[in-house]
Amino acid sequence: MAQPQQRRRILIIAAVFFFIASAFLCVTRLYNMSFIRESKDDNSKSPPPLPPRPVHHVEITDADRPMTYGTFRRPSMDGLTLMANLSDEFVPTFENKRRLVIVGDIHGMDASLETLLKKVDFNTSKDHLIAVGDMINKGPDSAGVISRLMSLNASAVRGNHEDRILLSLAEAENLSGVSKDLASLHDEDRRGQKEFLATGRKLKKEHVEWLSKLPVILAVEPLNMFIVHAGLVPGVKPELQDPWAVMNMRTLVYPREKLRGKGSRKSSRSDDDDDEEEASNNEAAPPPEEEEEGETLESIQQKDAYTDRDTIIPIEGRDGEKWSNAWNHFQKRLKKSHRYTVVYGHDAKRGFREDKYSIGLDSGCVRGGALTALVVEGKEGSKRGFTHTIVQVHCKEP
Numbered sequence: 001m002a003q004p005q006q007r008r009r010i011l012i013i014a015a016v017f018f019f020i021a022s023a024f025l026c027v028t029r030l031y032n033m034s035f036i037r038e039s040k041d042d043n044s045k046s047p048p049p050l051p052p053r054p055v056h057h058v059e060i061t062d063a064d065r066p067m068t069y070g071t072f073r074r075p076s077m078d079g080l081t082l083m084a085n086l087s088d089e090f091v092p093t094f095e096n097k098r099r100l101v102i103v104g105d106i107h108g109m110d111a112s113l114e115t116l117l118k119k120v121d122f123n124t125s126k127d128h129l130i131a132v133g134d135m136i137n138k139g140p141d142s143a144g145v146i147s148r149l150m151s152l153n154a155s156a157v158r159g160n161h162e163d164r165i166l167l168s169l170a171e172a173e174n175l176s177g178v179s180k181d182l183a184s185l186h187d188e189d190r191r192g193q194k195e196f197l198a199t200g201r202k203l204k205k206e207h208v209e210w211l212s213k214l215p216v217i218l219a220v221e222p223l224n225m226f227i228v229h230a231g232l233v234p235g236v237k238p239e240l241q242d243p244w245a246v247m248n249m250r251t252l253v254y255p256r257e258k259l260r261g262k263g264s265r266k267s268s269r270s271d272d273d274d275d276e277e278e279a280s281n282n283e284a285a286p287p288p289e290e291e292e293e294g295e296t297l298e299s300i301q302q303k304d305a306y307t308d309r310d311t312i313i314p315i316e317g318r319d320g321e322k323w324s325n326a327w328n329h330f331q332k333r334l335k336k337s338h339r340y341t342v343v344y345g346h347d348a349k350r351g352f353r354e355d356k357y358s359i360g361l362d363s364g365c366v367r368g369g370a371l372t373a374l375v376v377e378g379k380e381g382s383k384r385g386f387t388h389t390i391v392q393v394h395c396k397e398p
């Protein structure tokens with residue numbers, strides 16, 4: 001009869017131990033959360049340094065901290081350049097009469113690019129050509145496109161296709177012997193990999209070198225303009241953006257809002273009738289002497305911290321809010337001189353798309369659509385303003 005009693009005692013001891021351990025973990029955990037919040041409120045100017053570790057043994061990693069997308073820098077990828085500034089000599093002003101000719105996704109359609117440049121009367125002595133990424137792959141002449149861009153001393157940003165092709169080439173170069181055979185066994189698992197390699201191998205060494213140096217974000221600071229392939233997350237400084245997202249995003253999701261079951265007011269509104277009356281882009285910035293309303297990036301970040309929208313995740317799919325809608329909405333909260341226009345490509349399905357602070361240039365050339373150029377010129381009486389026109393040519397499906 002002693003045995004069941006003993007067993008019961010052991011069970012009770014185990015239960016008590018378990019209870020105490022859980023209570024301890026709970027308390028230390030809660031203590032930590034409030035600790036971080038307090039230190040954030042205290043020095044609201046700069047983000048809090050890691051708090052001194054309280055004397056207990058629950059490890060808090062960065063991944064556990066309440067965080068906003070872009071708060072922490074992602075480890076850099078293989079020789080990837082995140083940002084570059086367009087050289088001042090190419091920036092159009094009203095006085096210098098220069099032009100920027102920014103071209104949407106070319107995808108190896110060299111003949112269409114040639115036709116488009118003729119149509120805009122491109123002249124290297126006063127014009128500068130910029131490609132928004134996805135210059136190569138899919139179409140018939142990727143090498144021809146890169147040769148042409150290089151010979152015109154063009155600028156460009158890295159698109160998802162350039163990125164994948166450069167990674168495939170680097171990976172293939174690394175493999176040899178047995179590992180090469182093993183990798184080819186898995187080729188079916190890696191959709192598109194063969195196509196990327198085939199395109200990559202048609203490029204010359206200097207093409208690959210030129211591509212590998214392209215930045216993910218090209219800034220034209222004097223015009224308050226960013227050029228990227230896919231998009232940018234609003235409220236996050238460009239130097240803190242995730243390069244993968246900048247090359248691939250289509251929409252944004254707000255996990256905290258979803259968690260609370262609020263649905264997403266903004267992601268459900270129809271983006272195609274959003275702010276139509278403002279869809280002219282002739283005034284990127286006002287003359288500087290004007291008294292400015294609006295906020296700074298930092299003050300908005302502080303205001304939005306710990307709200308349902310302080311966590312934003314950019315995704316490739318179309319299930320969230322269009323990133324460009326969020327971008328335009330955010331710019332309108334900023335002081336005018338702090339607002340940036342994003343010129344991008346990537347979204348052939350949506351096609352050419354112009355909003356006040358974003359212009360999408362992928363009009364599906366390689367699928368028999370059009371190749372689009374945004375021609376940017378300086379604006380009279382405005383230091384940072386610009387005017388623009390759109391020029392398109394039809395593409396023959398290859």
Ligand SMILES: *[C@@H]1O[C@H](CO)[C@@H](O)[C@H](O)[C@H]1NC(C)=O
Binds near residue numbers: 084
């Ligand atoms: C670009 O120019 C800005 C100032 O206009 C400067 O702060 C920034 O460091 C430059 N970025 C790069 C990558 O050179």
Ligand SMILES: *[C@@H]1O[C@H](CO)[C@@H](O)[C@H](O)[C@H]1NC(C)=O
Binds near residue numbers: 123124125126
């Ligand atoms: C290119 O522009 C320069 C300067 O405006 C001009 O002198 C030249 O004739 C132009 N070239 C062509 C082929 O139009």
Ligand SMILES: *[C@@H]1O[C@H](CO)[C@@H](O)[C@H](O)[C@H]1NC(C)=O
Binds near residue numbers: 087153
């Ligand atoms: C080519 O572009 C670079 C900067 O990207 C510039 O420094 C150089 O002067 C340009 N060369 C010509 C011939 O325009």
Ligand SMILES: *[C@@H]1O[C@H](CO)[C@@H](O)[C@H](O)[C@H]1NC(C)=O
Binds near residue numbers: 167170171174
């Ligand atoms: C190539 O190999 C080097 C050294 O083995 C490695 O550090 C690098 O990550 C590899 N690159 C790729 C793209 O696999």
